[in-house]
Amino acid sequence: MSDLLDVDSRPAPESSEDSALAEYVAEVCRRLSAGLLRETGDDLRSVVAAEVRSVQWALEDPAALRDRVPVHPPRLDHRGRVRMFTNPVLSQRNPLAPPLTHVSDGDECEFRVTLPLQYQGPRNMLHGGYVGVLLDDVLWYAVRHASTGISFTRELTVTYERPVPLFEELRIVGRVVEAEGRKTFAEGEIVAGGQVCARATGLWIAPKPRRDGHGSAG
Numbered sequence: 310m311s312d313l314l315d316v317d318s319r320p321a322p323e324s325s326e327d328s329a330l331a332e333y334v335a336e337v338c339r340r341l342s343a344g345l346l347r348e349t350g351d352d353l354r355s356v357v358a359a360e361v362r363s364v365q366w367a368l369e370d371p372a373a374l375r376d377r378v379p380v381h382p383p384r385l386d387h388r389g390r391v392r393m394f395t396n397p398v399l400s401q402r403n404p405l406a407p408p409l410t411h412v413s414d415g416d417e418c419e420f421r422v423t424l425p426l427q428y429q430g431p432r433n434m435l436h437g438g439y440v441g442v443l444l445d446d447v448l449w450y451a452v453r454h455a456s457t458g459i460s461f462t463r464e465l466t467v468t469y470e471r472p473v474p475l476f477e478e479l480r481i482v483g484r485v486v487e488a489e490g491r492k493t494f495a496e497g498e499i500v501a502g503g504q505v506c507a508r509a510t511g512l513w514i515a516p517k518p519r520r521d522g523h524g525s526a527g
């Protein structure tokens with residue numbers, strides 16, 4: 310995967326154990342989110358108690374998460390500031406992110422994900438706004454992969470062809486179709502069971518160079 314933070318690769322002063330703990334707690338939060346929406350009564354209480362116990366266990370036993378290699382530990386930028394990878398679609402440390410599994414870079418960038426209940430719009434279907442979020446992020450990633458700096462989404466058009474299902478694997482694909490100066494045009498789709506459910510096209514624009522010759526974002 311590209312260096313999405315676009316900063317120096319110096320690790321921030323956080324132990325690997327603490328980074329692993331943060332990512333584990335994010336995972337527990339995701340399971341809890343689904344549990345709160347699925348269970349009621351005694352079943353709800355069991356789910357909450359089990360997850361609270363699992364966090365307690367991870368906090369009390371330093372060896373509990375020994376085998377986990379943190380995926381998105383904090384990094385230091387060139388000014389020595391701590392930078393977190395906060396991306397709400399890709400970050401392992403952000404409980405809002407599903408997060409996506411990266412499959413390939415190249416002419417096409419591909420990610421896969423199976424979405425749980427907290428992303429539901431209509432019954433068993435993905436919320437339409439989140440369809441746009443996924444496509445925005447993966448097309449942005451394809452633009453980022455094909456260029457040297459950060460670009461911002463200027464325009465995104467989403468076509469909803471059929472419902473995007475929850476609880477089954479989705480392929481989310483993005484590719485650059487044209488680059489011209491600061492502008493990059495990209496397109497992509499979400500595919501479930503071999504069928505395209507949603508398509509997007511969009512324009513990403515790199516910020517104007519600053520007077521010192523650097524971009525103003527990143």
Ligand SMILES: CCCCCCCC(=O)SCCNC(=O)CCNC(=O)[C@H](O)C(C)(C)COP(=O)(O)OP(=O)(O)OC[C@H]1O[C@@H](n2cnc3c(N)ncnc32)[C@H](O)[C@@H]1OP(=O)(O)O
Binds near residue numbers: 396462515
């Ligand atoms: C680290 C993880 C991040 C993950 C991020 C995922 C993607 C995101 O969510 S990004 C956040 C959402 N997006 C934003 O907040 C962006 C908000 N918009 C902006 O800040 C600005 O509009 C910005 C920076 C995109 C462009 O501003 P600016 O540089 O002033 O643009 P501007 O000079 O008007 O246009 C640049 C060029 O694009 C052209 N252009 C603008 N709009 C269009 C369009 N719709 N179609 C074709 N061309 C266009 C202009 O004509 C101009 O062309 P030229 O250079 O030939 O004159």
